[in-house]
Amino acid sequence: MSETIAGLLLDRLGDDHPGLLSRDRSRTRDEVVHESAARAELARALRVDGPFHIGVLLENVPEFILWLGGAALAGASIVGINNTRSGAHLEEEVRNTELQLVITDTAGLALLDGLDIGLSRDRFLLVDDPAYGDRVAKHACEPTRGPHDRCDHAAAAALHLRHHRRLQGGPLQPGTTPGARPDERREVRRAAR
Numbered sequence: 001m002s003e004t005i006a007g008l009l010l011d012r013l014g015d016d017h018p019g020l021l022s023r024d025r026s027r028t029r030d031e032v033v034h035e036s037a038a039r040a041e042l043a044r045a046l047r048v049d050g051p052f053h054i055g056v057l058l059e060n061v062p063e064f065i066l067w068l069g070g071a072a073l074a075g076a077s078i079v080g081i082n083n084t085r086s087g088a089h090l091e092e093e094v095r096n097t098e099l100q101l102v103i104t105d106t107a108g109l110a111l112l113d114g115l116d117i118g119l120s121r122d123r124f125l126l127v128d129d130p131a132y133g134d135r136v137a138k139h140a141c142e143p144t145r146g147p148h149d150r151c152d153h154a155a156a157a158a159l160h161l162r163h164h165r166r167l168q169g170g171p172l173q174p175g176t177t178p179g180a181r182p183d184e185r186r187e188v189r190r191a192a193r
Contacts, residue, residue, distance in 0.1 A: 005072035009033050010145055022062045033143055036069025041139035043074045046123075048100055055099040057081035057108035063127040067103050073143065076100075083111060091115040101125060 002008045012019065012029035019029035027035070043054060054076050058064045071078045079097045081104075082090070094117040102112070102119060105128045112124075126132060 005069075006075075007145075009036060009069050009072060010143055013143060020062055020065055024062075027062070032066065032069060034140070035066050035136075037073055037143035038136050038140045039066055039070025040073035041141050042125075042136055043070055043076055043101065045139065046101055047074075047076075050100065051098050052076040053079050053097055053099050055079045055081050055094060055097065055102040055104075057083060057102060057104040057111065058127065059083075059105075061127070063103070081108070081112075083108065086111065087115075091117060094118075099123075103127065 002011050010033065012033050015029035017029055018026055019032040020027040043052075052075060054067065054071050056064060056067055056078055057080075058067075068078055070076075079094075079099060081094055081102070085093060090111070094112070094115070099117065099119055100123065102108075102117075102124045104112070104124060105126055109124065109126060125135070
């Protein structure tokens with residue numbers, strides 16, 4: 001059994017069972033892995049020195065899921081940007097996460113417009129930009145197992161806990177992950193040891 005999110009995704013290569021359903025279309029598990037891998041390659045191509053943190057400011061749309069998978073395959077950490085915050089408070093929260101990229105849409109860009117979050121506009125990917133699909137397609141690849149699909153569980157769990165505390169402003173006990181299933185919470189506890 002795979003021990004990383006990337007490994008769990010790669011285990012689904014060739015699986016034609018439903019993997020992601022939306023109003024617009026249904027993707028097989030294999031398609032989810034391939035689409036996530038393209039986003040991983042795009043993220044790697046845009047990576048700069050420093051922590052590999054990718055901010056995501058999206059509603060519950062397929063792109064959010066595909067970027068979660070892409071980050072896992074690229075060895076990056078996702079930072080969920082809280083769309084209920086605004087102004088200086090949002091600016092401070094996002095700036096402190098040391099993002100390399102922001103994945104959002106036009107509505108999310110409007111929320112961040114005028115804020116100094118430490119990134120220039122060319123570090124934003126807008127999923128509703130007409131050129132976005134072509135940009136992702138240029139990075140399509142055959143997902144493979146390799147050094148890039150491994151991550152340090154303990155470091156990832158510690159980073160998650162630290163960022164959650166900072167972004168949510170409340171305490172989070174080790175081994176608890178909001179919204180996680182019990183088996184996922186056990187994995188975080190094991191990784192945090």
